[in-house]
Amino acid sequence: MSLAREFTKGLWRDNAVFRLLLGLCPALAVTTSAVNGLGMGFATTFVLVCSNFVVASLRKVIPARVRIPSFIVIIASFVTVVQLCMEAYFYDLHKALGIFIPLIVVNCLILGRAEAYASRNPLLPSVVDGVGMGLGFTLALFVLGSVRELFGVGTLLGFTVFGAGYQPLILMILPPGAFIAMGLLLAGMNRIESLRK
Amino acid sequence: MKELARLVLVLTLIAAGAGLILSLVERATREPIAEQRRQETLRALSAVLPPADNSPDTDTVSLVVGKDRRGRELQRLFFRGRKGGEVSGVAFKVVAPDGYSGNIAIMVGIDPTGTVTGVEILSHAETPGLGDKITEAWFKEMFKGRNLDNADWRVKKDGGEFDQITGATISPRAVVGAIHRGLDFFKTHQDEILASSGGSGQ
Structure with missing residues (x-):
């Protein structure tokens, strides 16, 4: 597989949220x-x-029997780095995301890529895989967040889209709205996929 | 045995490397994080206190407000704003445990006579679009100029005079109740709170 393919697979074909259904929490x-x-x-x-x-650079050093604890220690360290830096420099975002930043540790997307890809592939493809998968995940969360914000509040990225007369569909920013938006987006993705075949 | 030693060694080295990196990052971010938290308190204080020329976050009195379930003493910090040395206002944090979901933390500012000068919602987990309207300006403005004598501290639905929010009575009721209890506490302890010690902790 070429590097470009490694990169784009995460955006669409193996998109973490919409195709693999990983990291849904x-x-x-x-x-x-x-x-x-x-x-x-x-x-x-x-x-x-x-x-x-x-993980890719240490893949020949880490014995198979302790690979999972090793991966978790590595992932948890980077999560803590992100958490500290976010609190120090993006305080509002830190408050909005709250407990979900430390919970990145148990995002099965990250452990999944370490186990299934980075521990078996050289450095460069592993990094490209990480960038692609990560951006695909970001894209999915952005689309999901945009749809819910648009209908639930009437704004997009904080800018008013629907005029003052718009009665927000509060349900969309409540937990059930997450499932409804997710289901509709999944259905849309599957429809596009089946038309392409 | 040799295999076991290798497992232990690799895992130990990885953990040690992680510990090293984390301690470096922690050291680099410690100052900015402390500053962010201080700024947050200062923003809330300046929003609720009348104009002051000191730094209220260092001019504080701590009083015991009660005991928690395990019998430990609960402290409440009173921030004092001063103008020309005289106390111009007092701010303190109250917590409403009876909101719709989770605690509501509120910063209340009052003048030395016990009249509210401002209210700020610090944190809450009320329903978006319904209960979270307690953070809107019109709701917080309602409390300005009110004190224990000139207001009936209940929402209108309970016979008081504070507007509730359509579709969400529980959140405003909790906020009104918490501020009311805070004012009561201030009234009974105002001598200690206003005592001009020139700022403890300085």
Whole structure:
């Protein structure tokens, strides 16, 4: 597989949220606005790229029997780095995302890529895989957050889209709205896929 | 045995490397994080206090407000704003435990006579679009100029005079109740709170 293919697979064909249905807990929980989706997506991408980098470079050193604890220690370290930096420099985002930043540790997307890809592939493809998968995850969270913010509040990225007369569909930014938006987007993706065949 | 040693060694080295990196990052971000938290408190204080020329976040009195379930004492910090040395206002944090979901933390500012000068919602988890209207300006403005004598501290639905929010009575009721209890506490302890010690902790 070429590097370009490694990169684009995460955006669409193997998109973490919409195709593999991985990492749904943060995807559903924090996407009450487009900005939250982007913030969570970039934080996850950073952790994913760094952990893929370290796991791929240590793949011949880490014995198979302790690989899972090793991966978890590596991932947890980068998550803590993200958490500290976010609190120090993006305080509002830190408050909005709250508990879901430390919970990136248990995002099965990251452990999944470390186990299934980075531990078996050289450095460069692993980093590219991490960037692609991470951006695909960010894209999914951004779309989900945009749809929910648009209908639930009537704004997009904080800018008013529907005029003052718009009665917001509050349900969309409540937890059930996450499932409804997710289901509709999944159905749309599957429809596009079946038409392409 | 050799295999086991290798497992232990690799895992230990990885953990040690992680610990090293984390301690470096923690050291680099410690100052900015402390500053962000201080700024947050200062923003809330300046929003609720009348104009002051000191830094209220260092001019504080701490009083015991009660005991928690395990019998430990609960402290409440009173921030004092001063103008020309005289106390011009006092701010304190109250927590409404009876909101619709989770605690509502509120910063209340009052003048030395116990009249509210401003209210700020610090944190809450009320329903977006319904209960979270307690953070809107019109709701917070309602409390300005009110004190224990000139207002009936209940929402209109309970016979008081504070507007509730359509579709969400529980959140405003909790906020009104918490501020009321805070004012009561201030009234009974105002001598200690206003005592001009020139600022404890300085």
